Amino acid sequence: MFFNLQTRLKNFKKQLNDADDVSIKIVQTKTGQKVGMIFLRSMIDNQLFQTGIFKPITEECDIIDMDKIKANLLNISNTKQINGKEVVNCVLDGGVVICLENSNSYLSADLQKYTARTPAEPPTSAVIQGPREGFVEDIKINLTLLRRRFYSKDFVAKQLKVGKYSNTKIIIAYINGIADKSVVKEIESRLKQIDIDGIVDSHYIMQFLEKRPRSLFKQVGSIEKPDIVAAKMLEGRVAIIVDGSPIVLTLPFVFLEDLQSSDDYYNSHIYGAFIRVVRIIAVLIAIILPATYLSLRIFHPNVTPIKFLVTITNTTKGLPFTPFFEMVFISLLFQILYEVSLRLPSYLGLATSIVGALILGDTGVKAGLISPPGVIIVALAKIALYTVPEQAYQLSILQYLFLFVGGSLGMLGIVGLIIYLITYMASIDSYGAPYLAPFAPRVKNDLKDAVLMTNLRDMKTRPQSFRNKNFTRQK
Amino acid sequence: MKTISSRQAGIILCVMLLANKILLLPSVLYEYAKADSVFILVLLLLAEIGMVFVFFQLKRKYPNASFYSIIQTQMGVVFAKILYFFIFLYILYKILLVYNVCYMYFRVQVYLDASFYIFVFVFLIVCNSTVLRGLRPLARCMEFFFYFLTACFIFCLMISIANFNKFPLFFDTNVIKFFEGGFKHLFCFGDTLILFLIMEKIKLDKKGEKQISKYAIAISILIVALYVLFYGIFNHISFVHKNAISDIITFSYRFTDIGRLDMVAIVFVMFLSLFQISVALYIFCDIFKKIFNAPKDIYGLVSFDLIFIGIVITASLDYAKTIAIGTVIVPYFAIFLQYMLPIICLILSGLRRREYNEKNS
Numbered sequence: 001m002f003f004n005l006q007t008r009l010k011n012f013k014k015q016l017n018d019a020d021d022v023s024i025k026i027v028q029t030k031t032g033q034k035v036g037m038i039f040l041r042s043m044i045d046n047q048l049f050q051t052g053i054f055k056p057i058t059e060e061c062d063i064i065d066m067d068k069i070k071a072n073l074l075n076i077s078n079t080k081q082i083n084g085k086e087v088v089n090c091v092l093d094g095g096v097v098i099c100l101e102n103s104n105s106y107l108s109a110d111l112q113k114y115t116a117r118t119p120a121e122p123p124t125s126a127v128i129q130g131p132r133e134g135f136v137e138d139i140k141i142n143l144t145l146l147r148r149r150f151y152s153k154d155f156v157a158k159q160l161k162v163g164k165y166s167n168t169k170i171i172i173a174y175i176n177g178i179a180d181k182s183v184v185k186e187i188e189s190r191l192k193q194i195d196i197d198g199i200v201d202s203h204y205i206m207q208f209l210e211k212r213p214r215s216l217f218k219q220v221g222s223i224e225k226p227d228i229v230a231a232k233m234l235e236g237r238v239a240i241i242v243d244g245s246p247i248v249l250t251l252p253f254v255f256l257e258d259l260q261s262s263d264d265y266y267n268s269h270i271y272g273a274f275i276r277v278v279r280i281i282a283v284l285i286a287i288i289l290p291a292t293y294l295s296l297r298i299f300h301p302n303v304t305p306i307k308f309l310v311t312i313t314n315t316t317k318g319l320p321f322t323p324f325f326e327m328v329f330i331s332l333l334f335q336i337l338y339e340v341s342l343r344l345p346s347y348l349g350l351a352t353s354i355v356g357a358l359i360l361g362d363t364g365v366k367a368g369l370i371s372p373p374g375v376i377i378v379a380l381a382k383i384a385l386y387t388v389p390e391q392a393y394q395l396s397i398l399q400y401l402f403l404f405v406g407g408s409l410g411m412l413g414i415v416g417l418i419i420y421l422i423t424y425m426a427s428i429d430s431y432g433a434p435y436l437a438p439f440a441p442r443v444k445n446d447l448k449d450a451v452l453m454t455n456l457r458d459m460k461t462r463p464q465s466f467r468n469k470n471f472t473r474q475k
Numbered sequence: 476m477k478t479i480s481s482r483q484a485g486i487i488l489c490v491m492l493l494a495n496k497i498l499l500l501p502s503v504l505y506e507y508a509k510a511d512s513v514f515i516l517v518l519l520l521l522a523e524i525g526m527v528f529v530f531f532q533l534k535r536k537y538p539n540a541s542f543y544s545i546i547q548t549q550m551g552v553v554f555a556k557i558l559y560f561f562i563f564l565y566i567l568y569k570i571l572l573v574y575n576v577c578y579m580y581f582r583v584q585v586y587l588d589a590s591f592y593i594f595v596f597v598f599l600i601v602c603n604s605t606v607l608r609g610l611r612p613l614a615r616c617m618e619f620f621f622y623f624l625t626a627c628f629i630f631c632l633m634i635s636i637a638n639f640n641k642f643p644l645f646f647d648t649n650v651i652k653f654f655e656g657g658f659k660h661l662f663c664f665g666d667t668l669i670l671f672l673i674m675e676k677i678k679l680d681k682k683g684e685k686q687i688s689k690y691a692i693a694i695s696i697l698i699v700a701l702y703v704l705f706y707g708i709f710n711h712i713s714f715v716h717k718n719a720i721s722d723i724i725t726f727s728y729r730f731t732d733i734g735r736l737d738m739v740a741i742v743f744v745m746f747l748s749l750f751q752i753s754v755a756l757y758i759f760c761d762i763f764k765k766i767f768n769a770p771k772d773i774y775g776l777v778s779f780d781l782i783f784i785g786i787v788i789t790a791s792l793d794y795a796k797t798i799a800i801g802t803v804i805v806p807y808f809a810i811f812l813q814y815m816l817p818i819i820c821l822i823l824s825g826l827r828r829r830e831y832n833e834k835n836s
Contacts, residue, residue, distance in 0.1 A: 416601035426615035440615035
C-alpha cells in the first residue's frame with residue numbers, strides 16, 4: 001500500500017522541521033501521471049533544475065517508471081535510486097529527490113550549488129615563482145585542484161562525514177602505493193571517533209588528529225596551496241580536505257616542514273639552502289634575541305662587548321622601567337599594534353602603522369620611556385617571527401616565555417628552556433614520524449631536503465623519517 | 476621498551492666523557508704531575524676506551540639484558556642490590572660533582588651577583604623534566620645539539636691556538652706523584668659505566684660498535700688536545716686557571732675587539748652540564764627503581780630532589796668539600812665500580828658459559 005504523494009512529501013518536509021527553504025513540487029507528465037519533488041531551494045542550481053529536471057519531466061516524459069525518468073534527465077550527471085530512509089540526507093546534500101505515485105523508490109539528482117570563491121593566491125603562502133592558485137572553501141573545487149595534479153588511478157579519495165549537526169564532508173586523499181596503509185587507517189579511525197556537534201573549519205579536525213592536543217607545537221600540517229599538498233602526497237603523506245575550509249591538513253607532520261617553502265623547490269637549490277638557513281636564523285632571532293639581550297643587561301654585563309655595553313648604558317640611563325618591564329612593554333605594544341592592524345580594514349592599516357611606529361615608538365624613546373636598543377631588538381624579533389608565518393603564533397608565545405626566563409634566570413635559564421623544549425619536541429611522535437626528524441633522530445637520507453637541500457635530481461628516495469610503502473622516487 | 480640508537484649511545488658517551496674533565500681537572504692534575512698530566516689523561520682515557528670494548532663483549536653476550544640482571548644472574552640478588560646501592564651513591568656523587576664544579580664556574584664567569592637559588596632551580600627543573608620524558612627524548616635532544624656542541628668545542632680549541640705559548644715540558648714529574656695524581660682523580664673518569672647502566676636500552680649492531688668506538692676515540696683526542704693547549708698556554712701557572720676550556724679563550728688578546736669569546740665556552744658548558752646531570756639523574760632514577768622496586772621514575776626524582784636540596788643547601792656541600800671527598804674516599808669505589816665490576820661480570824659470564832658447555836657436552 002502506498003501513501004498519497006502529497007502526504008509522503010509533507011512527511012519528509014516535517015522531518016526537515018518544515019524549514020522555509022524546503023520546496024515540494026508535484027507536477028504532471030504529458031500522460032497526466034503525478035511526479036513529486038522535494039529539495040532545498042538554497043542548495044540547488046535553480047537553472048539546472050528548470051532545464052534538467054522540470055522541463056524533461058513535464059514536457060518530454062510520457063513515463064512512467066524511475067528508469068525512464070532517469071533516462072530523461074540527461075543534463076544531470078549524478079543520479080541514483082535511493083530508499084525512503086535516505087531521502088532526507090539527499091535533500092540536505094543539495095539533491096532533488098523525485099518520487100512517483102504508486103512507487104516506493106526514489107530518485108535523487110545531485111544539483112548542489114552554492115556560491116564559492118574562485119581559487120586565488122593565498123595571502124600567507126605567496127610565492128615569487130610557482131603556481132598561484134590556492135584552496136577555497138568548496139570541497140569539490142579543492143578535490144579538483146588536487147586531482148588535476150594526479151592523472152592516476154592511484155590517487156585515492158575517501159569521503160567521510162563528521163559532526164552530529166554539521167555532517168561536514170571530509171575527504172582523506174593519498175596515493176595508493178606510496179602512503180602507508182597503517183597511517184591511513186589510523187587517521188580514518190581517529191576521524192570516525194570524532195563525536196562533535198559540528199565542524200566549521202579544518203582547524204577543528206586538526207585538534208582531534210593531534211596526538212598531544214594540549215601541546216603548544218603544531219602537529220598537523222596545514223596548507224593553503226594544492227601544489228604543496230601534491231608534493232607532500234608524493235612524499236607519502238595523507239591529505240585531509242574539510243568542506244568549508246581553504247586549509248588542507250597533511251599527516252604525518254614534522255617540525256621542519258614549516259621551515260620549508262614551495263619557493264625553495266622552484267628556485268636553484270643553492271638559493272633554497274641559503275634561504276632556509278636565513279629562516280632558521282630568523283626563528284632563532286625571534287625566540288632568543290630579546291631574552292638574550294635582557295639576560296646580558298640584567299645578569300651578564302661582564303660578558304657583553306664593551307662598545308655595545310657603553311651604547312646600552314648611555315641609552316638606558318634614566319629609564320623609569322626595569323629592563324624586564326621595558327622589554328615586556330615594547331613587546332606588548334607591538335602585539336597590540338599587530339592585533340589591531342590585523343582586524344582593522346586595510347585602509348586603516350596605514351594609519352595604525354603611523355601611530356604605532358612614529359607616535360608610540362618614536363615619542364616613547366624621546367620621552368625616555370623606552371630605549372632605542374630595546375625597540376630595535378623587539379622590532380627585529382617580531383619581524384623575524386613572520387619568516388615562518390605558519391608557526392608565528394607558537395613562536396610568539398615562546399618569545400614571551402624566553403623573555404620571562406631570560407629576565408629572571410639569565411643565560412642558564414635560556415639554555416635550560418631550550419633543552420626542555422627540544423626534549424619535549426623530541427618526545428612527540430606524529431603518526432610514526434619523530435617530530436624533530438631528520439635531525440633527532442638523524443635520518444641521513446632526509447638531510448638532503450632538510451636545511452642544506454640538494455638538487456631535486458639527487459633526491460632519489462622519499463623521506464624515511466616516516467613510514468612509506470615505496471621509498472624509490474626516481475631511478 | 477623504547478631503545479636508543481648506537482649513534483645516540485655514542486653521543487651520550489661523548490657528553491659523559493667530557494664531564495669533569497674540561498674545567499677543573501687540568502689545573503688540579505697539574506699540581507701533581509705538571510704537564511705530564513697529559514699522560515695521566517691519556518692512560519685513563521685509554522682505560523675508558525678499553526671499557527667500551529668490555530661493554531661490547533658483554534652486550535654481545537647479553538643483547539637484551541640489563542647490567543643489573545647480569546649482576547643478579549652472576550652474583551645473586553642480594554649482592555646485586557648491594558652493588559647497585561654503591562653505584563647509586565657513586566652516581567649521586569658524580570651529579571653533585573658536576574653541579575658544584577659548574578656552579579663555581581658560572582658564578583665566577585657569568586653570574587657575579589646572582590642568587591644561589593637560580594642554579595638549584597634551573598638544574599632541578601630542567602633535569603627533572605627531561606628525565607620524566609625518558610631516555611629516548613633526552614638522547615634525541617643531545618643528538619640534536621651534537622654538531623653545535625662539537626663545533627663549540629672545536630672553536631674553543633682553534634681560537635686558543637693563537638695563545639699557544641710554548642710546548643709543555645714533559646717527563647718532569649716523579650712517578651709516585653704521577654700515579655698519585657691519577658689515582659686520586661679517578662672520580663673524574665670512568666664515565667663508560669654509564670653505557671653499562673643503560674645497556675638494555677641500547678640497540679647495538681656491528682656497525683653501531685664501530686660508531687660508538689669512533690665517537691669515544693674522537694672525543695678522547697679532543698680532550699687530550701685541550702690539555703696540551705692548556706698546558707702550552709699557561710705552562711707554570713696552569714694550576715691557577717681553574718676553568719680550562721674558558722680560560723684558554725679568555726686570554727685570547729688577538730680577538731678582544733669582538734667581545735668575550737669565552738661566551739662560546741660558557742654556553743657550551745651550560746648545555747653540557749645540563750645534559751650530564753640529566754643523564755646521570757636518569758640513571759639515578761633507574762637504579763632507584765631497581766633497588767627499591769619503585770614503579771615510576773617520579774619516586775626516584777622526588778628522592779633525588781630531597782637529597783640534593785638537603786646536601787647542597789643544608790649540608791652546604793660545596794665545590795671544595797666535594798673534591799676533597801672525591802680525592803680521599805671515592806677512588807676506591809671508583810676503581811671497583813668503574814673498571815673491575817664490568818670486567819668481573821664479563822669473566823664470570825665466560826666461565827658460566829664454559830661450565831654450561833662442558834655440562835652439555
